[in-house]
Amino acid sequence: xxxxxxxxxxxxxxxxxxxxxxxxxxxxxxxxxxxxxxxxxxxxxxxxxxxxxxxxxxxxxxxx
Numbered sequence: 001x002x003x004x005x006x007x008x009x010x011x012x013x014x015x016x017x018x019x020x021x022x023x024x025x026x027x028x029x030x031x032x033x034x035x036x037x038x039x040x041x042x043x044x045x046x047x048x049x050x051x052x053x054x055x056x057x058x059x060x061x062x063x064x
Contacts, residue, residue: 005033006064008057012042012049 009031011024018024020038028036037057042049 003031003034005031006061007031007034008037008061009034010037010039010046010050010054010057012039012044012046014041014043015046017044 009024009028011018011020013020024036024038028034037053039046039050039053047054
């Protein structure tokens with residue numbers, strides 16, 4: 001309840017640690033105004049697999 005937008009939730013659909021539906025999608029539903037970015041075929045270490053997507057999300061949030 002303390003999280004406030006802007007918030008980008010980033011997850012990989014191949015994650016075996018964090019459950020996309022139970023955790024990432026649920027958090028997205030519960031934080032009004034958040035956005036959810038799901039990377040196809042990416043596991044738990046999304047920051048290694050998609051560093052450019054992570055950096056782009058940070059730049060986008062900083063611009064807000």
